Amino acid sequence: MKLDLEKGRVDLTHGSGGRAMHDLISNLFAKHFDNPLLAEGNDQAICKIPESYGSNPCLSVSTDSFVISPLFFPGGNIGNLAVHGTVNDVALAGAKPLWLTAGFILEEGFPLVDLTKIVASMAQAAQEADVQIVTGDTKVVPKGKADGLFINTTGVGVVLVDPLPSVRQIEVGDAIIINGPIGDHAVAIMAARENLKFDEELLSDCASLNGLIEAMVQSGTVIHAMRDPTRGGLSATLNEMATSAKVGIHLDEAAIPVRPAVKGVCEILGLDPLNLANEGKLIAFCPQDQAEPLLQAMRAHPLGCEAVVIGHTTDNPHCFVEMKTKLGGVRMVDWLTGDQLPRIC
Amino acid sequence: MKLDLEKGRVDLTHGSGGRAMHDLISNLFAKHFDNPLLAEGNDQAICKIPESYGSNPCLSVSTDSFVISPLFFPGGNIGNLAVHGTVNDVALAGAKPLWLTAGFILEEGFPLVDLTKIVASMAQAAQEADVQIVTGDTKVVPKGKADGLFINTTGVGVVLVDPLPSVRQIEVGDAIIINGPIGDHAVAIMAARENLKFDEELLSDCASLNGLIEAMVQSGTVIHAMRDPTRGGLSATLNEMATSAKVGIHLDEAAIPVRPAVKGVCEILGLDPLNLANEGKLIAFCPQDQAEPLLQAMRAHPLGCEAVVIGHTTDNPHCFVEMKTKLGGVRMVDWLTGDQLPRIC
Numbered sequence: 240m241k242l243d244l245e246k247g248r249v250d251l252t253h254g255s256g257g258r259a260m261h262d263l264i265s266n267l268f269a270k271h272f273d274n275p276l277l278a279e280g281n282d283q284a285i286c287k288i289p290e291s292y293g294s295n296p297c298l299s300v301s302t303d304s305f306v307i308s309p310l311f312f313p314g315g316n317i318g319n320l321a322v323h324g325t326v327n328d329v330a331l332a333g334a335k336p337l338w339l340t341a342g343f344i345l346e347e348g349f350p351l352v353d354l355t356k357i358v359a360s361m362a363q364a365a366q367e368a369d370v371q372i373v374t375g376d377t378k379v380v381p382k383g384k385a386d387g388l389f390i391n392t393t394g395v396g397v398v399l400v401d402p403l404p405s406v407r408q409i410e411v412g413d414a415i416i417i418n419g420p421i422g423d424h425a426v427a428i429m430a431a432r433e434n435l436k437f438d439e440e441l442l443s444d445c446a447s448l449n450g451l452i453e454a455m456v457q458s459g460t461v462i463h464a465m466r467d468p469t470r471g472g473l474s475a476t477l478n479e480m481a482t483s484a485k486v487g488i489h490l491d492e493a494a495i496p497v498r499p500a501v502k503g504v505c506e507i508l509g510l511d512p513l514n515l516a517n518e519g520k521l522i523a524f525c526p527q528d529q530a531e532p533l534l535q536a537m538r539a540h541p542l543g544c545e546a547v548v549i550g551h552t553t554d555n556p557h558c559f560v561e562m563k564t565k566l567g568g569v570r571m572v573d574w575l576t577g578d579q580l581p582r583i584c
Numbered sequence: 585m586k587l588d589l590e591k592g593r594v595d596l597t598h599g600s601g602g603r604a605m606h607d608l609i610s611n612l613f614a615k616h617f618d619n620p621l622l623a624e625g626n627d628q629a630i631c632k633i634p635e636s637y638g639s640n641p642c643l644s645v646s647t648d649s650f651v652i653s654p655l656f657f658p659g660g661n662i663g664n665l666a667v668h669g670t671v672n673d674v675a676l677a678g679a680k681p682l683w684l685t686a687g688f689i690l691e692e693g694f695p696l697v698d699l700t701k702i703v704a705s706m707a708q709a710a711q712e713a714d715v716q717i718v719t720g721d722t723k724v725v726p727k728g729k730a731d732g733l734f735i736n737t738t739g740v741g742v743v744l745v746d747p748l749p750s751v752r753q754i755e756v757g758d759a760i761i762i763n764g765p766i767g768d769h770a771v772a773i774m775a776a777r778e779n780l781k782f783d784e785e786l787l788s789d790c791a792s793l794n795g796l797i798e799a800m801v802q803s804g805t806v807i808h809a810m811r812d813p814t815r816g817g818l819s820a821t822l823n824e825m826a827t828s829a830k831v832g833i834h835l836d837e838a839a840i841p842v843r844p845a846v847k848g849v850c851e852i853l854g855l856d857p858l859n860l861a862n863e864g865k866l867i868a869f870c871p872q873d874q875a876e877p878l879l880q881a882m883r884a885h886p887l888g889c890e891a892v893v894i895g896h897t898t899d900n901p902h903c904f905v906e907m908k909t910k911l912g913g914v915r916m917v918d919w920l921t922g923d924q925l926p927r928i929c
Contacts, residue, residue, distance in 0.1 A: 256815025302685035393738035470601025
């Protein structure tokens with residue numbers, strides 16, 4: 240049966256290892272992800288680290304499965320999100336991502352036209368981030384046993400700096416920087432689910448940050464640690480980092496950028512922007528005297544032009560994250576036990 | 585809420601990025617997969633290739649998502665299968681697998697006691713295959729949006745040989761070797777699904793073949809190509825290899841090992857053992873004069889003790905796979921378009 244990418248749907252034969260799967264792979268995945276490593280058509284990719292990264296550099300390896308709902312949302316879809324998310328996790332160790340793998344779990348009946356859109360936007364995101372999708376896998380489950388599709392991406396990159404940024408390096412007094420406003424991704428997803436309308440269009444911030452991270456690393460400023468505040472938002476990420484680094488954190492609410500639309504939704508629905516997921520944000524910890532040069536390096540990059548200092552680390556045996564509120568008080572910033580918004584990535 | 589690994593179930597908070605997810609990761613995944621790279625607790629693992637593999641060796645990278653049903657089957661479960669499958673795909677390029685990533689998609693309500701069993705058997709399989717699970721990811725979807733759990737594993741290894749085994753190297757006249765009987769995995773799964781009973785116990789053959797592959801590679805015999813006949817069985821794998829290598833293949837039915845129980849099930853259900861999935865088998869292509877020393881090297885390893893030559897490549901412009909039957913005739917071995925048995929891995 241000829242593959243109909245316009246009106247066809249995924250069926251169980253597309254995951255069977257036989258001719259139908261072969262057709263789907265060569266006419267859809269291989270066509271969009273086209274590169275010499277993938278074209279070898281083996282069950283594994285053979286990757287050679289370019290000599291320019293020196294002899295035997297450290298590798299940065301990260302994996303993420305994406306189960307976001309809905310699959311298409313303002314500012315992106317599960318496909319480019321799956322590229323951005325893993326590119327970012329690889330890069331946040333001060334590494335340059337080189338290769339991605341892509342594993343698809345498809346639900347029987349999923350429209351091939353949607354799959355094509357998703358695969359095409361993965362390919363575009365990979366090209367923009369200068370990474371290659373070098374090998375993949377396709378599984379199909381019967382209708383009702385998944386939710387459209389799930390994508391796993393795993394990334395491999397080379398570490399560019401020594402010592403590499405890590406929570407181990409965080410010190411008391413470090414400045415904490417973020418590259419822009421928080422909560423856009425979560426609120427865009429919420430809007431897509433609930434059909435909310437805003438005066439200004441609100442898009443997910445999902446983006447590959449590896450270019451920004453490379454610029455930060457190559458600026459020569461000292462960076463102690465970096466992480467992206469995705470699921471659980473700023474509050475979960477900062478609490479986890481504080482606990483690992485055995486420091487406290489002091490935030491300044493007035494300094495934390497939040498767009499008016501995000502602020503509005505949070506006020507109406509009783510949400511805390513600090514708990515909202517981001518997909519194109521990073522937080523960096525650096526010595527106080529490095530904050531200014533690091534901010535300059537970040538602001539020179541399109542994805543860092545709104546970078547600001549939002550707080551600093553403190554000497555606190557309980558590793559508390561505290562925030563000076565706009566009213567002048569100080570409140571604890573705890574991380575959620577439960578879930579504000581499931582399936583955000 | 586304290587994590588109850590005996591009677592508890594997965595809920596949406598376990599995928600939220602907050603405290604509940606942190607508890608699940610540290611009390612279950614990190615405990616079983618324990619190793620120094622994972623213990624760093626970052627969103628990525630920093631991996632250093634041991635100097636003993638030379639300066640800047642090629643990497644072998646492979647990914648697979650596992651959606652097998654049922655999750656537990658005679659001879660294994662989705663957990664150790666997910667290790668074996670990716671270890672094998674990495675190793676079949678003549679590589680030594682070093683590191684795995686693990687991505688879990690969990691359905692709300694999945695019993696934590698089952699998750700613990702699965703994770704423990706992954707950890708054991710990884711230890712036996714001498715690979716480390718260095719980083720992971722956990723997602724939870726609402727009840728009815730997945731089927732218990734799905735696991736993605738991605739593996740990274742170092743290539744041990746040059747030139748590496750690849751379909752490009754296959755030549756007319758090559759001997760084709762398999763390391764043992766076919767169809768055990770598919771029939772074990774079928775038996776678990778349909779509650780079939782056999783006189784002799786039939787187990788899935790699922791196993792990590794990297795030890796066998798290392799022995800084959802280090803024997804110094806010339807190996808042109810290797811692959812594992814998983815989904816689609818021997819017929820799909822050989823047809824794909826023949827097409828890629830632009831050769832024909834001639835098989836000898838009498839030489840292909842099939843256990844009596846598998847033969848019996850195939851006769852009753854009208855299945856062809858050549859189409860049945862395997863999870864602990866490999867086929868190797870080598871020059872005729874290398875077949876005997878390669879067989880000897882394989883038979884010295886527990887997973888290769890039943891290794892035999894099952895055919896050879898031919899000069900055939902149509903890349904047909906043909907088989908001399910036990911009755912003396914010759915029949916075409918086509919690969920399936922459809923699916924004999926979905927969700928086999």
